[in-house]
Amino acid sequence: MMWWAEGDLMLAGEGIERCVRASDVQWPERTRHGLRAxxxxxxxxxxxxxxxxxxxxxxxxxxxxxxxxxxQQSWRGVLASVLLLALLGAAVYQWGLPxxxxxxxxxxxxxxxxxxxxxxxxxxxDSVVEPSKLPLAEQARLRDSFTKALAAQPAGSxxxxxxxxRKSRPPGVLGPNAFALPGGTMVMTDEMVALTGGDDxxxxxxxxxxxxxxxxxxxxxxxxxxxxxxxxxSIVLGDFSTLLAAVPLLLGQASYSRDAEKQADAEAVRVLxxxxxxxxxxxxxxxxxxARHAPGAQDKHDxxxxxxxxxxxxxxxxxxxxDTERVAYFKKAxxxxxGKP
Numbered sequence: 001m002m003w004w005a006e007g008d009l010m011l012a013g014e015g016i017e018r019c020v021r022a023s024d025v026q027w028p029e030r031t032r033h034g035l036r037a038x039x040x041x042x043x044x045x046x047x048x049x050x051x052x053x054x055x056x057x058x059x060x061x062x063x064x065x066x067x068x069x070x071x072q073q074s075w076r077g078v079l080a081s082v083l084l085l086a087l088l089g090a091a092v093y094q095w096g097l098p099x100x101x102x103x104x105x106x107x108x109x110x111x112x113x114x115x116x117x118x119x120x121x122x123x124x125x126d127s128v129v130e131p132s133k134l135p136l137a138e139q140a141r142l143r144d145s146f147t148k149a150l151a152a153q154p155a156g157s158x159x160x161x162x163x164x165x166r167k168s169r170p171p172g173v174l175g176p177n178a179f180a181l182p183g184g185t186m187v188m189t190d191e192m193v194a195l196t197g198g199d200d201x202x203x204x205x206x207x208x209x210x211x212x213x214x215x216x217x218x219x220x221x222x223x224x225x226x227x228x229x230x231x232x233x234s235i236v237l238g239d240f241s242t243l244l245a246a247v248p249l250l251l252g253q254a255s256y257s258r259d260a261e262k263q264a265d266a267e268a269v270r271v272l273x274x275x276x277x278x279x280x281x282x283x284x285x286x287x288x289x290x291a292r293h294a295p296g297a298q299d300k301h302d303x304x305x306x307x308x309x310x311x312x313x314x315x316x317x318x319x320x321x322x323d324t325e326r327v328a329y330f331k332k333a334x335x336x337x338x339g340k341p
Contacts, residue, residue: 101224105217117183132165145200146207149275159215160184180210182219201281212267218260269333280334286327
């Protein structure tokens with residue numbers, strides 16, 4: 001038998017007679033299934049296979065249940081907990097992780113960026129690019145144009161940079177492209193120069209955008225955020241599926257990349273404006289890219305090349321703000337540029 005007497009739990013049975021203080025009893029949580037077992041601080045336990053009978057007896061003894069146990073037995077409580085957890089996760093993802101990444105990057109010496117950039121360029125040279133076929137004179141001309149545009153920047157405000165040219169290896173996986181590596185190395189493909197017709201202003205605008213990535217150290221930030229997302233995914237999903245663990249990583253990186261692209265676009269507008277170049281030159285780039293990927297390509301070979309390029313760059317381009325949004329942004333910047341005295 002088991003009953004309460006003046007706040008103590010009394011136990012009696014064949015060869016058993018025991019008195020246990022209520023504070024020394026660890027009560028089992030109420031669940032839908034399973035036996036009930038109360039453990040005593042001094043050792044031993046009492047078990048009951050009839051969970052419903054135990055719960056009824058415990059309820060009539062007046063022993064309170066914690067709010068956690070009550071919430072577990074309520075679908076409303078479970079739903080509220082799930083929603084609260086989702087909101088907390090969204091808040092951490094939206095604000096906490098970017099803030100933490102910026103803090104980590106701020107404490108990381110630039111030598112780390114440089115090492116990462118060198119390793120990245122070496123990996124690219126071994127896989128998807130080959131030495132540029134552009135004449136050295138043209139490469140020098142494009143570097144000089146960008147250097148002149150940066151001359152209007154305040155002293156000490158321009159991060160260290162270098163521009164290298166590469167040609168996309170067959171079958172043209174990269175295509176017309178330009179990107180910034182950690183540490184200040186900016187890569188531009190021969191195909192991008194060909195697409196723009198070697199237009200100095202458009203090339204300068206593209207490089208100003210990439211310099212924004214360098215200035216804000218987006219490459220290292222993406223690496224830090226990706227590492228944290230990958231770690232969180234592995235904790236939540238375990239080893240159940242490597243593919244599932246990669247999904248939130250890809251989605252997360254796409255979102256953060258959109259923010260980075262907007263920052264880089266803003267930097268491009270600022271650099272171009274101070275150099276006396278209308279930000280509208282970026283619109284010309286989007287028009288050329290749109291024409292290249294239009295259904296009416298010059299021939300089937302061009303159409304196939306466009307499809308191959310867009311399929312490989314699908315993830316990268318999806319991480320950018322939409323072309324329509326970016327074109328509208330640069331058009332608005334161009335109007336403001338014209339309105340300045």
